[in-house]
Amino acid sequence: MKTTGVIIARFQTPVLHEGHFNLINYVRERHNKVVIVLGVSSVKGSTKNPLDFYTRERMVKKEFPEIVVLPLADCRDDATWSTNLDGMLSITFNNEKCILYGSRDSFIPYYSGKNEVKEIPQTSDFSGTSLRDQICDKVMDSEDFRCGVIYAYYNRYPSVYATLDIALFKDDNSKILLGRRNSEGKWRLPGGFSDPTDNDYESAALRELHEECGPVEVDAMQYEKSFKVNDWRYKQETDKIITLMFSCNYMYGEIEGADDLDEVQWIQLNKITAMIENNEIVDEHFPQLQFLVNKYCKVLSSK
Structure with missing residues (x-):
């Protein structure tokens, strides 16, 4: 029985490079029927997997119109992924015998299915990651480039950005620390965006507190509540902000406005409502402070 050559790859590059051509031609020389299975990430649009299946399929078809190109979703479990791959090939090609091909650092160590696997000798050192790095900040003056940027943003999941607000108390929770930006002129809670390098939201809140108020010593962060923020930057956007508010108690250390805050000040908590009514607090922090x-x-009143 004649066999079908199946290439398992991602091809996350703007063009097929020499390594891709070597891989495809190697398999074409050995099989009359060639299939390319493109891995599809569960993360929609990322630096690791920026191109969707349709874009990569057209890229392959432009150079090799006769080749069948199929998508295969990534799985948490390698055994399940292997079963899904075998099932798709068996159903699509009516139980034809397939030989799976991959290059170095490919799918091969993770595959546990029933099909024969062959590793293609590495003839050159091409890296999709390095190629993406070379062009990631390159702006091109063309309609296609601008259309591509618009396509990319329209085909990503709407995002929720996590921010942290910190309520730093002292004097038995009777005073709270607020900050102010000179450009704004209104008071707000210290805080900011969480970062992918943060281990958790508690440590992110402490990092933001230190960045904006100095290396002050506080006790453990306590979660208070989360709020959807009506941030002016995102009012007309699909993406939104949800903030997580934490509280902690001041222990010691010099407090000084830094980073986004030009000034910090201890405020009596029982004066906050009047400050909101007098428009002395930024709108986005009304719900948290109230x-x-x-x-x-x-x-405090019950004590």
Whole structure:
């Protein structure tokens, strides 16, 4: 029985490079029927997998119109992925015998299916990652380039950006630290965006506190509540911000406005409501501060 050559790859590059051509031609020389299976990431649009299946399929078809190109979704479990691959090939090609091909650092160590596997000798050293790095900040003056940017943004999942707000208390929760930017003139809680390098939101909140208020010593961060933020930058956008508010108690250390804050000041918690009414607080922090007033002022009045 004649066999079908199946290439398992990703081809996450703007063009097929020499390594891709070597791989495809190697298999074409050995099989009349060639199939390319392109891995599809569960993350929609990323630096690792920026191109969707349709874009890569057209790239391959432009150079090799006769080759069948199929998508295969990534899986958490390698055994499940292997079963899915075998099942797709068996159903699509009516139980034809397939030989799977991959190059160095390919799918081969993760595959546990029933088909024969062959590793193609590496004839040159091409890296999709290095190629993407070379062009990631290159701006091109063409309609196709601009269309591509628009296509990319329209075909990503809407994002929720996580931010942190920190309520730093002292004097038995009767005073709270607020900051102010000179360009804004209104008071706000210290805080900012979480970062992929943060281990958790508690450590992210502490990092933001130190960045904006100095290396102050506080006790453990306590989660208070989350809020969808009506941030002016995202009012007309599909993407939105949800902030997580943490509270902690001041222990010691010099406090000084830094980073995004030009000034910090201790404010009596029972004055916050009047400051909101007098428009002295940024709109985005109304809900957080009103929540803190309702929670902690009641506790203070009951003592």
